[in-house]
Amino acid sequence: MSQAVRVITLTMDGREISARGDQTVLQVARENNMYIPTLCHLTGLARVGSCRLCLVEVKGINKLLPACVTRVEEGWEVSLNSERLSKYRKSILELLFSERNHVCAVCVSNGHCELQTLAQTLGMTHVHFAYRYPRLAVDGSHDRFVVDHNRCILCTRCVRVCDEIEGAHTWDLLGRGVNAQVITDLNQPWGESDTCTGCGKCINVCPTGALVEKGKSVREMTKQRQFLPYLTLMRERRW
Amino acid sequence: MSKARVATLWLDGCSGCHMSLLDMDERLLELAGKIEMVFSPLVDQKEFPENVDVALVEGAVSSDEDLEKILKVRARSKLLVSLGDCAVTANIPSMRNPFKVKDVLDRAYIENATLNPGAPVDAVPTLRPQARPIHEFVNVDVFVPGCPPSADTIYFVLAEILEGRVPDLGAKTRFGA
Ligand code: SF4
Ligand code: SF4
Ligand code: SF4
Ligand code: FES
Numbered sequence: 001m002s003q004a005v006r007v008i009t010l011t012m013d014g015r016e017i018s019a020r021g022d023q024t025v026l027q028v029a030r031e032n033n034m035y036i037p038t039l040c041h042l043t044g045l046a047r048v049g050s051c052r053l054c055l056v057e058v059k060g061i062n063k064l065l066p067a068c069v070t071r072v073e074e075g076w077e078v079s080l081n082s083e084r085l086s087k088y089r090k091s092i093l094e095l096l097f098s099e100r101n102h103v104c105a106v107c108v109s110n111g112h113c114e115l116q117t118l119a120q121t122l123g124m125t126h127v128h129f130a131y132r133y134p135r136l137a138v139d140g141s142h143d144r145f146v147v148d149h150n151r152c153i154l155c156t157r158c159v160r161v162c163d164e165i166e167g168a169h170t171w172d173l174l175g176r177g178v179n180a181q182v183i184t185d186l187n188q189p190w191g192e193s194d195t196c197t198g199c200g201k202c203i204n205v206c207p208t209g210a211l212v213e214k215g216k217s218v219r220e221m222t223k224q225r226q227f228l229p230y231l232t233l234m235r236e237r238r239w
Numbered sequence: 240m241s242k243a244r245v246a247t248l249w250l251d252g253c254s255g256c257h258m259s260l261l262d263m264d265e266r267l268l269e270l271a272g273k274i275e276m277v278f279s280p281l282v283d284q285k286e287f288p289e290n291v292d293v294a295l296v297e298g299a300v301s302s303d304e305d306l307e308k309i310l311k312v313r314a315r316s317k318l319l320v321s322l323g324d325c326a327v328t329a330n331i332p333s334m335r336n337p338f339k340v341k342d343v344l345d346r347a348y349i350e351n352a353t354l355n356p357g358a359p360v361d362a363v364p365t366l367r368p369q370a371r372p373i374h375e376f377v378n379v380d381v382f383v384p385g386c387p388p389s390a391d392t393i394y395f396v397l398a399e400i401l402e403g404r405v406p407d408l409g410a411k412t413r414f415g416a
Contacts, residue, residue, distance in 0.1 A: 101337070103330055104415025105386035111415070120413035125382040126327050126374060133369060135337035 010076040025056055025067035025078060036080050037089060037118055040155040041068040042205055044228035046164060051155055053092055053118070056080050064088070086122065093119055094127040099178065101133060101150040108221040109209030115153060116208075132178075139184075141191030144214055145203055149181055152210035158182060158202035165231050170196040182210075201227075243292040243401055246278035247322075248312055250298030250305045251332040251370055255387040256323040257281065257297060262390035270394075273401055291316040293400055295393075299329040300371050304364035313377035318400060321372070321379045322393070324386040324414055331386075332370035340366050381405065385412040392416075 006021040012034055019028040024047075029036050040051040049069035056067045059077040064085070072078075079085070096115060104110050118124075136149040159171040159182065170193050174183045184190040203211045204223045212221045249257060257280060263270070277291060278284050287308070294316035300306050313319055324330035335343045344358040344366075373379055383396055383406075392412045399406035 097328075101333070102328075102414070103334060104413075105324055105330055107415065116414055120410070123409070125384055125408065126321070126372070126379075130375065131329065131333070131336075131371070133333055133336035 006074075008072060008074040010072055010074070010078060012078045013080050019072050021072065021074075023072055025065070025070050025072055026054055028072050029067065029080060034080055036067045037122060038068060039114060039118065039153065039207060040157065042157050042161075042225075042228065044165070044232040045157060045160040045205070048156060048160070051092065051153075053089055055085060055088060057082055057085060089122055090124045091128075093122060093124045094129055096153050097124075098127050098129040098131045099134075100136060100152065106218055107151065107209045108212050108216040108218060109151070110219045112219075112222045113209060114207035136181075139190050140214065141189035142193075142196070142198075142214075143191065144198065145190065145200070146212050146214055147182070147184075147190060148210050148212065150210075151208045152182060153208055154180055154182070155207060156182075157205040157207065158211055161201045161205045161228075162196075165228070165235065166197060166199050166201050168195045168197055168199075171202060242273060242275040244277045244288075244290060245274040245293045245295070245397075246276070246287065246291045246312070246316065247280070247295045248278070248287075248297065248308060249280045250296065250308065250326070250373075251301035252298030252323060252325040253331070254280070254297070256295075256325075256393075259323075259387040259390050260295070260393050263394050264390070266390075266394050270397060274397075287311055287315060289315050293318045293320065293397070295320045295322045296326050296373055297322050299325045299332040300367070300373060300376055301332050301369075302364035302366050306367070306376060309373055309377055318380045319373075319377065320381045320383060320396065320400075321374060322383050323388055324384055326373045327382050327384050328414065329370045329372045336369040340368060383408065383412060384414045385416040386414070388412050388416065 007018055008021050009016065009018045011017065012029060017028060017032055026036055036054050036056065038054045040048055041054065047069045049066040052066060054067040055064040057079040058065055104116055138146065138148045140146045159173065162171045163169040170184050171182055173180055174187055175181060185193045185195055203213060204225060209221060247257065276282050277288050294312050296312065296319060300309055321327050325332055348358040349356045383392065385392060395411060396406045
């Protein structure tokens with residue numbers, strides 16, 4: 001940062017807080033140990049603001065703002081956990097659960113899944129929308145990894161980590177809306193991918209049981225994320 | 240105080256939720272002083288009675304018979320509890336949903352059968368096209384996720400309801416717990 005960054009003051013859930021003007025609402029909240037739920041966001045990856053779980057209210061602004069991609073401004077009065085936000089956040093989770101097939105009881109990520117944990121934390125006990133129960137593929141063609149589209153929430157963390165950190169860009173998105181899905185290379189089986197280095201980064205950043213190691217049984221798939229901040233720093237400094 | 244009339248119902252589930260209910264062990268004795276079990280796979284009673292205070296329902300709605308039962312149970316119960324993931328999300332039974340019923344039956348009873356291949360036709364309820372959660376058919380008052388919900392969770396739910404409170408499950412259970 002060449003220019004000096006302004007220090008500003010604002011309130012979050014009534015608490016007076018000072019922050020740097022180049023910080024996002026989410027960064028400031030976390031620095032002050034205040035909780036905002038997130039899914040697509042992962043520190044160390046580009047911010048896409050796509051899942052909308054982190055929406056917050058700012059007094060005087062009509063629309064809700066995604067905390068992970070919104071910079072704080074002087075004098076803002078931000079609500080992180082109002083009734084209205086809780087309702088919207090639960091609806092988002094319900095849509096995610098109803099869009100694909102989540103059968104936690106037999107999922108390799110049961111007990112270690114961000115989607116499942118969020119449902120519990122935010123008190124989402126059932127889905128009001130009609131479940132779609134789509135027929136989706138499981139690709140086990142890779143030697144060591146599996147992609148189970150039944151569990152994918154299209155957060156694109158895999159796409160970003162593979163492109164930005166590993167530099168392979170094996171993953172991408174195909175299709176739109178409800179037909180969108182993640183693909184490897186030019187929609188080839190993962191096992192036939194020319195670009196995948198087998199580094200396993202996508203497995204570890206995936207919040208759900210969609211990307212997992214082969215051979216894991218129910219509840220066995222835990223993810224490691226510690227590597228990400230270090231690698232991001234190394235890329236920035238070109239070590 | 241008169242005893243609360245409690246019923247339990249078993250639709251398309253593995254009976255794990257009922258096993259969990261029995262896992263309450265000695266707390267069942269304590270509950271026995273407060274409730275009367277008027278209908279359940281665990282008691283000998285053929286017809287679902289009128290004026291039930293609390294009905295705990297395990298399992299998804301998968302057959303025409305399931306649907307008939309849940310409609311009757313709703314009509315005759317003050318409070319309906321959706322007990323366990325199969326009741327709440329259709330869970331494991333829903334894994335057949337992306338496929339046609341005929342394909343599922345063929346897979347089980349013809350492709351993988353060595354003796355007498357052929358799906359049963361008499362004396363078993365007709366499967367509906369999909370297994371679906373209870374609340375898609377009737378109003379549900381309390382949702383208890385879990386596969387199965389633990390004995391502690393079920394005890395808490397019953398104890399709260401008997402005290403006239405709506406159980407706040409919070410950290411006690413979750414999908415797949
Ligand atoms: S990915 Fe998460 S929410 Fe989905 S079935 Fe697995 S544990 Fe449940
Ligand atoms: S294993 Fe590494 S290279 Fe292969 S798809 Fe995942 S992140 Fe990309
Ligand atoms: S596979 Fe995992 S990381 Fe990739 S988009 Fe789906 S849920 Fe996100
Ligand atoms: S975490 Fe902010 S939009 Fe997904």
